[in-house]
Amino acid sequence: MEEYPMRILVVDDERAIRRYLRASLLTRGFEILEAGSAGEALQSLTNDRPDLVILDLGLPDMDGVEVVRRVREWSKIPIIILSVRDREDDKVAALDAGADDYLTKPFGMRELLARIRVAARHAHRTAQEPVFELGDLRIDLARREVTRAGERIALTPTEYDLLRVMVQNAGKVLTHNQILRQVWGAAYEEEAHLLRVNISNLRKKIEPDPDRPRFILTEPGVGYRFQDRQEV
Amino acid sequence: MESQSQRGKLKIFLGYADGVGKTYAMLEAARRRRAEGVDVVAAWLKVEKGTETEALAADLESLPPRRIEADQPVEEMDLEAVLNRKPQLALVDDLAHxxxxxxRHARRYQDVLELLEAGINVYTTMNVQNLESLTDIVRQITGQEVEETVPDGVVDGADELEMVDLPPEELLARLQRGGLGEAADHVSARIGELAALRQMALRETAERVDNDMRDFMATHSIHGPWGAAERVMVCISAHPIGDRLIRSGRRLAEALRAEWFVVFVETPRHLQMPPGERAMLLRYLRIAEEMGAQPITLTGESVVEALVEFARQQNITRIIIGKPRRSRWLELVRGSRVDRLLERCGSTDVFVISDAQPPLRPGWWQGVHFRAPLRHYFYSLGIVILVTFISLWLQRWFEPTHLIMLFLGGIVISGAYLGRGPGVVSALVSGVAFVSLLDHPAPLLTPGDLRHLVTLGGMMAAGLFAGTLTGWLRAQVRAARQREIQTSALSALSRDLTTAIQLDEMLKAVLHHVSQIFHCQAAVLLPEVGQLKVRLATPAITLNALDLEAASWAFSHRQSAGAGTDTMREAHVRCLPLETRNGVVGVLAILPQAVEQFQSPDQRDLLAGFGHLAALAIERARLNEQAQQAAILQTTEKLQAALLNSISHDLRTPLSTVSGAISSLLEAEQSGEELDDSIRLDLLENADEEADRLNRLVGNLLDMTRLEAGAMRVHKRPCDVRDLIGTALSQAPRRLAGREVHTHIPDDLPDVMLDFVLMVQVLYNLLDNAAKYSPESSEIDISAGVYGNELWISVADRGVGIPSDDLQRIFDKFYRVQRPDSVPGTGLGLSICRGIVEVHGGRIWAENRMGGGAVITLAIPVGEPPKNPTGQEG
Known part of the structure; x- marks a missing residue:
C-alpha cells in the first residue's frame, strides 16, 4: 500500500516483545528500528527519522508518557502506545500527552496492524476527504450533510460538529477532553455531561441500533472511537 | 516448695514494748543470713544513735529513705528502690507504721506485702499491742488508744514469728544502762502494765505457734478433736461496741478455726444515717475484712429477720451480738433486738456482749428527726387555725367530743404530709386551741383539767405516729427506688453490652452508663503491648502519671487503687481492676466527685457490678476478636489452597494448549513436514482462544486481588446506562458471538453515578456467564430500570438454571456449580461482580427464571441525581 517501506521504531525494554514485533512486522513489509530505552529512542528519532513509533510506557530510564511529551515538542510522528498498564488513567494520560493510540498487552497482531494503518493514514492525510461512508451512513463534510440509506438526518450544530471531529479521527481513540476541546472549546473540558448527552442523541439518530452502537464506540473510562471504515 | 519460692517469706520479730530488742534481734538474724551468703539489704531501720543496735546495723547495706516534701518533710521507706534493688532479704523495721x-500505700504492712509479692523475703518488727484484734485489750490494760495497727491476717500469714522477750525488770535495767533515764522512769511507772502486755505477747505467740501445729496436723491428715466446720456471725451496727464485737468474733473464729462473717443489716431507717455513723460502719466492715472476716451488708425491713435468714442460709453456728446500754423503758417500748434474736434463732449459740460505755447518742429522741423545712411548720399552724375557725363555727351544733375529731384530722394530715416535727407542733397548738378557745361544759383549770391532758396526749401521739409512719414509708419507698435505680442501671448496661459486638462499642456503653449513674468522668484502660493505655475516656478526664501508676498497680495486683483506697490515695482517680475468672482484662478509672463517693457499700457494690459487666464484655470482645482472627486465618488458608488449586489447573490448561499448538507447528516446520491447512488453522485458532482465556484469567485474579486488598478504586461519575450496556455488548466475549441478545432499556433512564469501567466489567462477566451456562442457540436478555432509588440491571438466560442451594453461593470466591459437563472457569467472575457491586454500595443476586434459565440482577443506588441539563446545546 505504500511506495516505500514504512519505518517503525519499536521502543520496549523487553527483548522478547521486540523480537516478536520485529518478526511479525517485517513479514508485513515494514522496516524495523529498535530501542531498549527512552534515551536510545530519542536518539533514533532524530538520527533515523522513523515514520511511526510503537512505545512501551514502562521504560527503565524515563516514563513513556514523558517520552511522548518530549517528542510532541518537535514532531507530529504517529505514536502508538503498547503497554501492560490497563488503567484508564494511564491511557488518558498518554493520549492527552499526544499519543495517537493505545493498545494493552497482550494484544492481537490484527489489531496492532489496524492501529498502525489508521495512524499512518492520519499522518499522511494531506487534504480532508469530503465524503465519509460507513455502511449505509454517508457524511458529506463539504455540504454538512448526513444521510442514512439515502435519508437525510437532521442534526443540531453541536451534534454535527461532534460527528465531524469523530469522523475526521475515525479509527483513533479520542479522549473526552480532546473531543470537548475540539467541539466546545478548551473552557468546556470539565463538562463531561455535554459530551455524554450529545453522544447519546447522536447515536439515537445515526446508529441502526442505539442499544448496540456500531459507529460510535465507547472506550470505557477513556473516550470514544469512531469506527474506521476499513474495519467494518 | 518451688512454687512457694515465688512469694517471699515473712518473719516477724514480735515484742511487747519498745526497747526489748526486736530490731537488735532482727539485725543479728540478718547478719547470720548474710554470713550464709544471702543478699541482705536494710530497707528501713529505726536505730538510736550510739547504741549497740546502730553498731550492728553499720556494715549492712541500707537503702536511702524516700523524702516526701510536705509542710514538714518526712522520710519513708523507698518501696520502689527496694523493688528495683530486689535483694533476697529486706529488713523493714516497724511493721505497724x-x-x-x-x-504509694497508706500503711507499711502493705509495702511489705508488695515486697513479698515481688519474691523478696522480709524481716520485720512489731509490738504485740499493734495487733488489730488486741487493741481492745491493750486499751483496757494501758488505758490508751492504739493508733497504728496491723491486721491479724498479715501476722497470720507470716512464715515465722519470733518472740523477742525480756522481763520488764531487765528492760528497765537496760534502759537505765543505756542512759535513757527518762524512758526508764516512764517504764518503771508502768511496770505492771508491761507485765500484762508481755503475758499477752507470749500467749499470742504461743497461740499462733499452736495454730501452726494444728495446720501441720491437718495437712498431714492427723485428725484432731476439732469437729464440724463452725461458722461465726458477728452482728454489728453503727455503735462503738462494734470494735469489740469484731475482735471477739475474730478470737472466737480463730479458736474454732471457723469461717466468720461480719454482718450489718441496712434497714430503710439507715438511709438517713448521719455521715459519722456511716463512716464508723464502713470502718468496721473494712477492719473485719482485714481480720479475715467476710463483710456482709444485708438489706431488710427487720434487722432480726434478716439476721436469722442469713444465719440459716449460711449454716451459722455461733452468733455474736452486742447489747447496747439503753434505758429500760425504751427496751420495754421497742423490745430488745437481742431478745427477739434469741427467740428466733433456735439452737444456734448466741454470745451477747454488753456495752461497757455509755451509748453514743443518749436520750430517747435518738432517731427522731425534726428535719422538716420551716415552711412546713407554718403550713401546719395554718391547718390548725383553719380547723379552729371551723370548729368555732360548728360548735353551735356539735359537742366538743365530736369537734376533737376535726382537730385530730388536722394533726394527722400535718404529721403525714409535713413531717414529724410539724405533726407534733400541730398537736400541741391544737391541744391548746381546743382547750382554750372552745366552750367546754366544765370550766378550765379545774380538776377536770386532767381530761384535757389526756386529750393533749392523744393528739401528740396521733401526730407523732402519723409522722413516723409516713416518714418510714417514704424511706422505704426511697430505698426501693434506690435499689430499683441500681438494678435497672445494671440491667441497662448489660442490655447495651449484649447488643454491642465491637470492643469500642462496649467500652462506650460502659463509660456512658458509669458517667450517668455516678455523675462522674471515667476512662477504661486496656493493656496494649505490655503497657496499660487509655482505650476510651469521657471527654473531661485526663490521667496524670500518678493516676496511670495507680491503674497499673490495680491491674497487676488485682486490687482497687487510687482515690478513696489505701493505695496511692493521692491519685485523682479510683482505679478498679476489671477482673474475670481468667484474669484482669483492664482497669476502670473513675474520677469521683468526692473521695467518699464510693465508700458506701451500695455504691461500691454497684461500681463492682459495673466493673464485672465491663470485664466480661471486654473479655467477650477479645475472644470474639480472637475467634474472628482465627476464622479469617482459616478462610485465608482455605482460600489460598483453593486459589493454588485453581491456578495450577486453570493457568496450566490454556498454557499447555498454547504451547502444545506452537510446539507442534514448530516441529512440523523444523522437520519439513507439510501440515494440512485445516489442521494448522485449528491449532492456531485453539492457541489464540486459549491465550485469550489465559489473559482473562490473569485479569480476574488481579481484579480479585485488588478487591481483596481494598485497592480497587472506584471513580464514580454520572453514566449513561444505555452506553454502559452497549459498551459491554460491543466488548462481548467471543462466546457470545452469534447469540441473540435482547436489550430492554427504557428511554427515560437517568444518568447514574457509577464507575463505568468497573461496571462494564461486571456486565461482561454476567454476559460471559449467561453464555457459558445456556445452549448456544438460546437468547439472552438484558434489562435495565430504576426501581425506587436503585438502578436494576439484570442479565437473563435460558439455560439450565441454578440449583436453589447454590443461588447464594455462586457469588463466593472459587465456587462453581457442580455440573457433569465441566464448563471452564475459575469461579472468580461472579465474585468479582459482587465485589464491584458492593463497593458501589449495591447488591447482586441470582434467581431462577419462569420457564427455565437463570437471571442475575444487580441493584445500585442511583445516588444524587446529577444536575444535568438535558436540552440541546449549541
Missing part, C-alpha cells in the same frame, strides 16, 4: 500522705 502508717505512711505519710504521698506514699
Amino acid at each position: 502508717h505512711n505519710a500522705p504521698g506514699s
